[in-house]
Amino acid sequence: MKQPRLLLVEDDPALAELLEFRFQAEGYTVLSTPDGDEALLLAAEEAPDLVLLDWMIEGTSGIEVCRRLRRDKATAHVPIIMLTARGAEDDMIRGLETGADDYITKPFSPRELIARVSAIMRRIRPALAGEQITVGDLTLDATAHKVTRKGTILALGPTEFRLLKFFMEHPGRVFSRGQLLDAVWGTDSDIELRTVDVHIRRLRKGIELEGAVDPVRTVRSAGYALEAV
Amino acid sequence: MKQPRLLLVEDDPALAELLEFRFQAEGYTVLSTPDGDEALLLAAEEAPDLVLLDWMIEGTSGIEVCRRLRRDKATAHVPIIMLTARGAEDDMIRGLETGADDYITKPFSPRELIARVSAIMRRIRPALAGEQITVGDLTLDATAHKVTRKGTILALGPTEFRLLKFFMEHPGRVFSRGQLLDAVWGTDSDIELRTVDVHIRRLRKGIELEGAVDPVRTVRSAGYALEAV
DNA sequence: AATGATCGTCACATACATGTCACAAAAGGC
DNA sequence: GCCTTTTGTGACATGTATGTGACGATCATT
Numbered sequence: 169m170k171q172p173r174l175l176l177v178e179d180d181p182a183l184a185e186l187l188e189f190r191f192q193a194e195g196y197t198v199l200s201t202p203d204g205d206e207a208l209l210l211a212a213e214e215a216p217d218l219v220l221l222d223w224m225i226e227g228t229s230g231i232e233v234c235r236r237l238r239r240d241k242a243t244a245h246v247p248i249i250m251l252t253a254r255g256a257e258d259d260m261i262r263g264l265e266t267g268a269d270d271y272i273t274k275p276f277s278p279r280e281l282i283a284r285v286s287a288i289m290r291r292i293r294p295a296l297a298g299e300q301i302t303v304g305d306l307t308l309d310a311t312a313h314k315v316t317r318k319g320t321i322l323a324l325g326p327t328e329f330r331l332l333k334f335f336m337e338h339p340g341r342v343f344s345r346g347q348l349l350d351a352v353w354g355t356d357s358d359i360e361l362r363t364v365d366v367h368i369r370r371l372r373k374g375i376e377l378e379g380a381v382d383p384v385r386t387v388r389s390a391g392y393a394l395e396a397v
Numbered sequence: 398m399k400q401p402r403l404l405l406v407e408d409d410p411a412l413a414e415l416l417e418f419r420f421q422a423e424g425y426t427v428l429s430t431p432d433g434d435e436a437l438l439l440a441a442e443e444a445p446d447l448v449l450l451d452w453m454i455e456g457t458s459g460i461e462v463c464r465r466l467r468r469d470k471a472t473a474h475v476p477i478i479m480l481t482a483r484g485a486e487d488d489m490i491r492g493l494e495t496g497a498d499d500y501i502t503k504p505f506s507p508r509e510l511i512a513r514v515s516a517i518m519r520r521i522r523p524a525l526a527g528e529q530i531t532v533g534d535l536t537l538d539a540t541a542h543k544v545t546r547k548g549t550i551l552a553l554g555p556t557e558f559r560l561l562k563f564f565m566e567h568p569g570r571v572f573s574r575g576q577l578l579d580a581v582w583g584t585d586s587d588i589e590l591r592t593v594d595v596h597i598r599r600l601r602k603g604i605e606l607e608g609a610v611d612p613v614r615t616v617r618s619a620g621y622a623l624e625a626v
Numbered sequence: 627a628a629t630g631a632t633c634g635t636c637a638c639a640t641a642c643a644t645g646t647c648a649c650a651a652a653a654g655g656c
Numbered sequence: 657g658c659c660t661t662t663t664g665t666g667a668c669a670t671g672t673a674t675g676t677g678a679c680g681a682t683c684a685t686t
Binding site: 627628629630631632633634635636637638639640641642643644645646647648649650651652653654655656 | 660662663666671674675679680681682683684
């Protein structure tokens with residue numbers, strides 16, 4: 169699964185830099201330009217997965233960029249999030265009419281924007297992410313929502329499935345209970361750390377198989393890891 | 398891999414102490430000050446990896462500290478999380494404009510704050526979590542939490558692991574028992590110096606291997622060092 | 627309303643790691 | 657060589673982390 173690509177069109181250098189920084193930290197490849205015309209070029213050539221479009225930009229106006237992106241077949245399907253100033257309700261409405269998928273009013277917190285972008289990406293990219301992951305004798309098919317071990321189909325609960333998937337995306341790596349809560353339950357969940365233990369147990373039970381060793385490794389005082397057995 | 402360093406600027410002593418305690422427990426080195434001007438000094442001299450900045454502090458105001466941190470080249474890149482009172486939306490917005498990376502409104506749960514900080518740390522310093530260290534015939538993988546010697550996987554207890562890791566980050570260098578306590582156990586631990594000896598012994602036992610010499614050197618009346626055999 | 631699946635939490639059992647001590651062994655100083 | 661200081665080592669009580677079964681709550685389905 170390749171890195172998601174993001175086109176940022178924003179002419180406030182400080183804000184642009186901040187967002188660039190934050191999104192790169194989130195694992196996005198960020199293309200950035202303050203200029204509307206250049207944005208159209210970049211969109212055509214670089215095929216971003218998502219566009220963040222400021223309303224007030226140099227060159228071609230935001231709404232015009234939005235319109236043209238929608239008109240060009242190559243970019244017609246790309247999700248667009250508009251960044252508008254507070255109170256510019258009319259602009260916002262016109263933006264949505266023109267084909268933007270979402271908007272956010274300034275000032276906004278980077279976290280909120282990132283949350284919205286991730287939400288859209290999750291919605292957009294399942295097809296892209298629909299590959300199989302294989303670690304050791306385990307195979308996980310995200311789209312089919314199925315796990316097999318040595319060919320045997322395993323029955324896992326939803327949480328165990330997500331937990332295993334996360335482990336399989338980072339095989340061999342040790343994660344603390346806190347990290348696992350962040351990754352599998354969500355950053356803002358308010359769950360006991362020990363709950364992770366219980367789900368680890370359920371996962372172990374779910375993937376156990378005659379004549380196969382437990383691939384889940386306990387690292388005392390550190391967390392758990394999935395071994396590429 | 399050195400410990401992540403965190404600068405806490407908070408003038409409520411109770412909250413400061415609580416956060417200090419919790420973050421130290423998470424493995425952070427915490428520098429703490431209630432004063433804005435001192436915070437700037439500390440930031441310049443101690444090069445923290447992340448700054449937690451309360452809005453209402455003595456001396457220079459929070460936003461001013463934020464601005465100056467961003468202006469100084471040495472600290473311009475350091476992530477800043479602002480702590481604001483609930484309802485101070487305007488302050489929050491100005492903080493973000495000034496270059497803060499995130500904010501959290503009081504009251505907040507320490508766990509939530511820790512989660513956000515770790516999320517940022519993980520993204521900012523991937524190298525922190527990323528690599529293998531090799532010294533002589535020893536190889537340590539911090540992410541997988543594994544040590545091998547000549548290919549053989551070694552089983553070490555948590556403390557021995559941290560001790561070895563510290564040694565491997567400074568190969569050949571001699572450390573006193575006190576220094577080792579600070580580095581491996583934490584600055585504020587209240588442990589007998591001789592305890593280090595015992596763990597050195599356990600480390601030696603843990604990494605011993607047929608046909609290989611002991612790489613841990615005792616320097617009489619000075620301390621211990623790890624030799625690049 | 628009833629069923630069943632899943633979830634988060636708890637209590638208890640177990641396994642392991644820890645810090646300290648007492649004594650043995652070794653290393654210097656003279 | 658003798659004495660003092662420093663380090664090595666095994667044992668032990670204690671504390672801490674993890675494994676595990678059970679329970680009530682919640683939610684979707686019927």
